[in-house]
Amino acid sequence: MPMDKCLALVGCGKAGLSLALALKSAGWEVAGCLSRTPESTERGAQWLASKVLGSLGHIPQEATLVLGIPEAAFADVDRQIASEDPHLKGRVILHLSGSLPSRALEICRLRGASVGSFHPIMTLPDPLTGARGLRSATFAIEGRPAAVQVMRAMAQTLSGKFFTLSPRGKTLYHAAAVVASNHILTLLADSQDLLVKAGVAPSAAHEAFQALAAGTVENFYAAGAVAAITGPVERGDGRTVKNHLQALKRWPKELERYRIMAMGALDLARLKHPDRQGAYDALAKLLAEWQSR
Ligand SMILES: NC(=O)c1ccc[n+]([C@@H]2O[C@H](COP(=O)([O-])OP(=O)(O)OC[C@H]3O[C@@H](n4cnc5c(N)ncnc54)[C@H](OP(=O)(O)O)[C@@H]3O)[C@@H](O)[C@H]2O)c1
Numbered sequence: 001m002p003m004d005k006c007l008a009l010v011g012c013g014k015a016g017l018s019l020a021l022a023l024k025s026a027g028w029e030v031a032g033c034l035s036r037t038p039e040s041t042e043r044g045a046q047w048l049a050s051k052v053l054g055s056l057g058h059i060p061q062e063a064t065l066v067l068g069i070p071e072a073a074f075a076d077v078d079r080q081i082a083s084e085d086p087h088l089k090g091r092v093i094l095h096l097s098g099s100l101p102s103r104a105l106e107i108c109r110l111r112g113a114s115v116g117s118f119h120p121i122m123t124l125p126d127p128l129t130g131a132r133g134l135r136s137a138t139f140a141i142e143g144r145p146a147a148v149q150v151m152r153a154m155a156q157t158l159s160g161k162f163f164t165l166s167p168r169g170k171t172l173y174h175a176a177a178v179v180a181s182n183h184i185l186t187l188l189a190d191s192q193d194l195l196v197k198a199g200v201a202p203s204a205a206h207e208a209f210q211a212l213a214a215g216t217v218e219n220f221y222a223a224g225a226v227a228a229i230t231g232p233v234e235r236g237d238g239r240t241v242k243n244h245l246q247a248l249k250r251w252p253k254e255l256e257r258y259r260i261m262a263m264g265a266l267d268l269a270r271l272k273h274p275d276r277q278g279a280y281d282a283l284a285k286l287l288a289e290w291q292s293r
Contacts, residue, residue, distance in 0.1 A: 008065050229269055
């Protein structure tokens with residue numbers, strides 16, 4: 001069982017170097033690294049003060065193989081490792097992608113490797129910042145039992161925060177992460193944009209709702225969405241919601257996003273106030289009437 005706390009890195013980019021650096025400074029051994037180009041391999045070896053692996057055939061038997069490669073390279077690298085690694089059977093091989101399951105390394109798996117996906121839920125812009133961030137990151141873990149054991153040990157070494165996913169849940173997990181980051185950003189951008197349309201100076205509009213947005217996020221994490229929901233939808237205030245829809249009608253995209261989000265708020269409000277279903281039914285009707293106007 002490769003619990004030697006020893007890894008080899010293939011793909012010396014932002015994520016791979018961040019992880020290898022963080023683990024190395026916490027006592028793991030980095031047996032060597034290899035990347036696409038000699039320049040990138042050399043740079044990786046310098047960051048990690050480790051050996052350059054001559055080829056995929058030179059990965060030490062006891063090392064966990066960490067793949068810090070882009071998603072587009074998975075098929076090629078999977079095939080290459082399967083044909084060149086003499087110690088493939090029993091080897092733990094981990095990739096760092098949030099969107100792909102461990103099955104993305106299917107050829108290696110079929111030839112006896114224990115594959116896993118180890119996704120740090122953290123942005124890793126460069127090795128130093130990334131290594132620091134990983135000490136407080138949460139990790140999403142999915143894969144074969146031996147790989148899961150190694151990933152748990154890695155997460156324990158770094159932050160102690162992790163959860164495991166089934167292979168079938170991996171894509172949905174990634175969609176959830178996109179909602180929590182990209183979609184929240186889209187809504188904040190909408191909000192800022194509408195504020196400017198309302199006549200607020202762009203410089204002021206950027207900061208105007210900072211405390212409101214931060215407070216909402218804080219309330220969500222403290223008490224959950226149902227407890228945190230407030231506002232005209234929650235109050236069943238159809239007149240105000242109708243005024244909003246009318247004010248937004250010159251901007252069809254923003255109007256549609258407002259309408260869809262209001263329907264989501266309505267679902268939460270229904271859970272919070274089971275006694276207000278009449279008012280909420282009227283709101284649902286109003287929102288449906290404004291679809292694609
Ligand atoms: N960066 C993040 O914030 C972050 C966070 C979580 C997860 N991830 C995941 O980490 C993985 C890598 O992302 P990244 O941001 O680190 O990308 P990146 O900075 O572009 O690094 C990718 C590295 O892979 C190397 N590479 C490309 N094709 C290869 C091949 N065929 N064989 C060996 N090495 C190869 C590249 O080498 P060259 O430099 O020579 O092209 C580069 O060093 C992705 O799965 C990504 O989803 C990234």
